[in-house]
Structures are given as structure tokens and as C-alpha cells.
Amino acid sequence: MQINDLENLAKKYRREIFEKFLETKQGHPGSIFSMMEIAVSLYHGGFLRFDKSKKKFLDKVLISKGHATSALYPILRDFGVISKNEWNKWGKSKSQLRIFGNTSIPGIDITSGSLGHCIGSGAGMAISYKNNNQDKKVYVVISEGELYEGSTWEALLFAKHRELDNLTVIIDVNSLIILGNTSDCLKINPIKEKIEGLGIDTKEVDGHNIDELISALNNSDASQTFNCIIANTTKGKGSSVMENKKNWHYWNPMTKEEIKITREELK
Amino acid sequence: MLQRDIFINEITKKMKSDKKIYFLSADFGAAALDKLREQFPKNFIHCGISEQAMLDIAAGLALEKNKVFVYAMAPFLSLRAIEQAKCGPGLMNLPICMISVGIGLGYADAGPTHYSNEDFSCLRSIVGSSIYTPSDNNTTKFIAKEMLTKPKFSYVRLDRDVQKDLNPKINSEDYKNGFKIFGKIEKKKIAIISHGKIFHDCTSAFNKNKYLLINLFRSKPFPEKLVKKIKTIEKFLVVDEQTPSGNLSSCVYEGFRDKKFYPKIVSKSLPERYFFENGGRKFLLNKFGLSKTDLLKATKDF
Numbered sequence: 001m002q003i004n005d006l007e008n009l010a011k012k013y014r015r016e017i018f019e020k021f022l023e024t025k026q027g028h029p030g031s032i033f034s035m036m037e038i039a040v041s042l043y044h045g046g047f048l049r050f051d052k053s054k055k056k057f058l059d060k061v062l063i064s065k066g067h068a069t070s071a072l073y074p075i076l077r078d079f080g081v082i083s084k085n086e087w088n089k090w091g092k093s094k095s096q097l098r099i100f101g102n103t104s105i106p107g108i109d110i111t112s113g114s115l116g117h118c119i120g121s122g123a124g125m126a127i128s129y130k131n132n133n134q135d136k137k138v139y140v141v142i143s144e145g146e147l148y149e150g151s152t153w154e155a156l157l158f159a160k161h162r163e164l165d166n167l168t169v170i171i172d173v174n175s176l177i178i179l180g181n182t183s184d185c186l187k188i189n190p191i192k193e194k195i196e197g198l199g200i201d202t203k204e205v206d207g208h209n210i211d212e213l214i215s216a217l218n219n220s221d222a223s224q225t226f227n228c229i230i231a232n233t234t235k236g237k238g239s240s241v242m243e244n245k246k247n248w249h250y251w252n253p254m255t256k257e258e259i260k261i262t263r264e265e266l267k
Numbered sequence: 268m269l270q271r272d273i274f275i276n277e278i279t280k281k282m283k284s285d286k287k288i289y290f291l292s293a294d295f296g297a298a299a300l301d302k303l304r305e306q307f308p309k310n311f312i313h314c315g316i317s318e319q320a321m322l323d324i325a326a327g328l329a330l331e332k333n334k335v336f337v338y339a340m341a342p343f344l345s346l347r348a349i350e351q352a353k354c355g356p357g358l359m360n361l362p363i364c365m366i367s368v369g370i371g372l373g374y375a376d377a378g379p380t381h382y383s384n385e386d387f388s389c390l391r392s393i394v395g396s397s398i399y400t401p402s403d404n405n406t407t408k409f410i411a412k413e414m415l416t417k418p419k420f421s422y423v424r425l426d427r428d429v430q431k432d433l434n435p436k437i438n439s440e441d442y443k444n445g446f447k448i449f450g451k452i453e454k455k456k457i458a459i460i461s462h463g464k465i466f467h468d469c470t471s472a473f474n475k476n477k478y479l480l481i482n483l484f485r486s487k488p489f490p491e492k493l494v495k496k497i498k499t500i501e502k503f504l505v506v507d508e509q510t511p512s513g514n515l516s517s518c519v520y521e522g523f524r525d526k527k528f529y530p531k532i533v534s535k536s537l538p539e540r541y542f543f544e545n546g547g548r549k550f551l552l553n554k555f556g557l558s559k560t561d562l563l564k565a566t567k568d569f
Binding site: 102103109110111112113114116117118119120121122123124125126127128129131132150151154155157158161 | 286309310312314315317319320321322323324325326327328329330331333350351354355358359
């Protein structure tokens with residue numbers, strides 16, 4: 001696929017998820033919209049091998065920021081992993097799909113929601129693949145908010161010590177947590193220097209630029225060491241109603257005018 | 268031999284034929300572990316002093332169909348990583364065996380940070396966990412074998428010190444049941460229920476001819492057959508080296524209640540406080556209500 005196609009896919013998925021938000025009236029639009037290009041790059045950028053006959057991805061994606069796992073649902077639907085019927089039912093009637101992902105949902109590789117767990121779990125998977133000579137990769141997407149969790153740093157230290165080159169951590173840095181800007185709430189910057197301080201190769205990209213994301217993911221795949229990608233993003237990307245507004249971590253009721261504006265902007 | 272060495276030796280033996288077994292330690296050792304590490308370096312994972320990451324790493328390994336054992340000192344494995352236990356083996360129903368060493372006041376005189384007087388209630392509250400507290404090496408070996416052949420989310424509570432053998436030892440039928448009764452079942456008797464090291468204190472305090480002694484080495488799931496066996500007994504003294512909230516007596520009460528069995532139950536445990544005093548485990552147990560005399564006196568509380 002061309003970069004332009006991937007960009008259009010990211011827009012399409014935002015539109016579709018926005019319509020789902022209007023039906024479900026719950027969820028985390030800010031965090032989902034911030035990571036959409038990351039998800040599209042992984043799934044449609046050729047980084048995950050797909051077994052068409054089994055409708056199963058061979059490589060793993062763990063969404064550690066579990067409140068944004070539903071960003072994957074329309075992608076998994078397009079690959080036929082989640083059925084169109086399930087997707088259509090979501091928000092209307094009883095459905096397998098949930099705000100937070102769990103392993104009962106086809107294509108979701110881990111139950112997440114509580115922050116700070118998935119780098120460790122990804123490391124466990126990566127070790128298992130290495131020991132069994134399985135050529136498989138694990139991609140873990142975390143939020144910058146998870147850098148406040150001690151377990152995140154424990155796991156980073158561990159993954160570096162074991163040089164798990166089949167594990168890539170992508171940090172979605174949208175600069176907002178529930179109560180406000182990270183720099184005001186509890187300063188976490190400079191993130192790159194902190195992670196590099198552990199000896200981890202770290203690449204910083206514009207998390208909405210698919211070209212940059214794909215280049216960083218290619219570098220990561222070629223690397224012989226454990227590495228991280230910092231993806232700088234905008235929370236609520238694509239909607240002027242939501243962008244960079246802390247209250248749009250969660251879904252909020254929208255006026256007809258706001259709905260109209262958002263639909264227009266997401267075209 | 269220490270319970271931990273017994274358990275780890277069983278794992279080491281099985282590792283020879285099963286490459287899907289992983290042993291993770293949060294910088295906690297054992298003589299047997301030195302051998303395991305040497306023989307199976309790929310299947311031993313030092314996680315650093317990072318109990319939380321250890322449980323997450325274990326979850327990742329278990330999601331790939333491995334049999335995983337995590338190992339650390341009881342107070343840190345149980346409380347530091349309790350949310351990881353919920354989100355990993357709990358929520359995802361993963362076969363992770365948590366081996367916890369030094370329950371109760373096992374680490375006297377290290378002080379209250381190293382005592383594990385609430386781990387039982389904490390891990391018991393996690394949905395899907397199975398809880399084991401062996402009193403001797405024979406029972407410990409049975410548990411290890413079960414976890415290797417039928418792995419499941421389990422929390423195994425081992426003592427720091429060498430434990431005496433139970434006499435008679437539990438057999439495979441007892442193990443299947445989850446408990447062993449010592450003494451003849453007679454209606455007039457008071458039954459003493461306990462587990463772990465403190466069960467031995469009960470056996471020396473209470474004469475088998477006068478009291479019924481029940482070793483409840485598997486407290487969760489609560490043994491199905493226990494109530495049927497002892498339903499003629501009217502008085503139960505439950506002894507545990509834990510603080511009062513949610514200790515073995517709560518477990519016994521709930522297990523009995525589920526079978527609509529409502530005998531008198533007296534709980535004898537450590538008091539609701541932290542223990543800063545020096546003097547060793549025996550001194551602390553004597554000072555804080557778990558001496559042999561205290562246990563005997565408690566039978567007058569019905």
C-alpha cells in the first residue's frame with residue numbers, strides 16, 4: 001500500500017470509530033485517535049504477518065494503553081479477524097467487543113486496561129519465541145502516562161538486559177493525562193533521554209506521519225538490539241472539538257453542531 | 268531439607284523432558300535453584316528485584332503456552348505484585364504458579380517488612396487462585412508434581428524453615444481431597460484446623476486422642492469432601508499464623524457456610540498489629556497469643 005492509502009485508512013477508521021462513539025456513548029476517543037496511524041502502520045504497513053487461512057496474525061500487538069484497544073477493531077474487521085456482524089452489533093446489541101480489549105475478542109492478544117503491564121508481558125512472549133526458535137515479533141504500544149508506572153521501567157530494564165530484538169515498544173506521547181498536561185501534572189520529559197539512559201536505542205517520530213512511522217518500524221525490525229519508538233501525537237487527532245483537550249480522554253455528549261463539524265473534519 | 272528445595276528439585280527433574288517450563292526469580296535463591304540455573308539457563312529467568320515485572324513476564328510466557336513458576340519472598344511476591352496476579356493469571360486464567368517463601372513470621376527477626384501475615388487473605392481474594400500451605404516435604408512434593416502435570420493459577424505458601432514430617436504422611440487420596448484428618452472422628456471432640464508450620468505447633472499442643480486435628484493444606488478451592496467427613500463435630504478451633512482479617516478461619520467459615528454447615532468456630536491467630544519485637548519466631552508466637560498454652564486455653568472459648 002502507498003503512504004497515501006494508509007493515511008486514508010487512518011482517516012476512515014477514525015470516522016468509523018467516531019460513529020461508534022455516537023452509538024456507544026462511552027470510551028476513550030482522545031487516546032484512540034492519537035494512536036490510529038501507529039495501528040495502521042503496524043497492521044497495513046506490512047509489519048505483521050497474516051495467516052489468511054487461519055485469519056490470524058503471526059506477530060503480536062499488545063495495546064498496553066488498554067483504553068485505546070478498540071482502535072484495532074475496525075482494522076481487525078477489515079482483515080476478517082473480527083466479523084462484520086460483531087462490528088455492526090457493537091453499540092447496538094450484545095457484542096463481543098468492549099471498550100477495553102480482552103483475549104476473548106478475536107485478534108486481541110492480551111487483556112489490558114490497567115496500565116504498565118504489557119512491556120513485561122511482551123518480554124515474556126519475546127523470550128518464549130527466541131527459546132523456541134520462532135521467528136515472531138511483539139509490538140507493544142504504551143501511553144506516555146504508563147511511564148509513571150514503576151513496572152514499565154522494571155520491564156524496560158529487563159528487555160534491555162535480555163536484548164530482546166524481537167520486541168519493539170512504541171510510546172504514544174500525546175502529552176495529556178486525565179487531569180491535564182503531563183508537564184503540569186508531573187513532569188515526565190525528557191522521555192527520550194530517560195529511556196536512552198537505560199542504554200535503549202530510541203527513535204523519535206511524528207506519530208501521525210506514516211512515512212516516519214514506517215521508517216522507524218523498519219529500523220526497529222532491522223535492529224539487533226531491543227529498541228523503542230517515541231511517537232509524538234495529538235490527543236483527539238483529527239477533531240478540533242477534541243484535539244488537545246483533556247476532557248476528551250473520555251467520551252462527552254456532543255451538540256449537533258459539534259457532531260457535524262467532527263464528521264466534516266474526519267472526511 | 269527445606270520445602271523450597273523439595274519443590275524446585277521436582278521442577279528441575281521435569282525440566283529435563285519439558286522445555287516449556289520456566290522458572291522466574293525476583294532475586295530469591297535456594298540451594299536447589301543453583302542447580303536448576305546451572306542445568307537449564309535458558310529456562311531460568313532472573314527478573315531483578317522486580318516482582319511486578321516478574322508477574323507480567325510470566326503472563327507473557329504463559330500466554331505462549333508455557334508452564335511458569337514465579338518465586339520470591341512471601342511478603343513481596345504476594346503484596347507487591349498483587350495487581351499483576353489479578354491482571355495476569357487471574358483475568359486471563361493463566362497457569363502461573365506463585366511460590367512464596369517465608370509465610371507468617373518465618374523471617375523473624377527481620378522485622379515487619381519481611382513478615383507475611385496477610386498474604387493468605389490477599390491472594391485468596393483473587394478470583395481463580397488456588398491456595399496451598401503444606402506442612403511437610405511430602406505434601407510439598409505432591410503440590411509440585413500437580414503444578415507440573417496440571418498447571419494452574421496457584422499460590423503455594425512455603426515455610427522458611429525445615430518442617431517435620433506429618434505422621435502419618437498424606438497419601439495420594441488425601442492429596443486429592445485437599446486435607447488430612449489426624450485422630451478418630453468423634454462427636455464430642457473439638458476439631459483443630461490449621462496448615463503450614465503452625466499445624467505442627469497444634470500437633471504438639473493437642474493430643475490426638477482428645478482432639479481431632481485437620482491439616483487443611485489446600486484451602487482454595489475449599490475441599491469438597493471435608494464437611495461430609497466432619498459434620499458430626501460441633502466445635503472448631505482454627506489456628507493460623509496470620510493477622511485476623513481474612514485468615515484461615517474466614518476460609519473455613521465460608522467453606523462450611525457454602526455447605527450449609529454452621530458449627531461453632533473459634534479463631535486463633537496473630538493480633539491486628541505489626542511486630543517490631545526481637546526474639547525469634549517462637550518468642551513472637553508465644554508473646555502474641557499462639558503459644559501452646561494459648562492454643563489450649565482457646566478451646567475454653569466455645
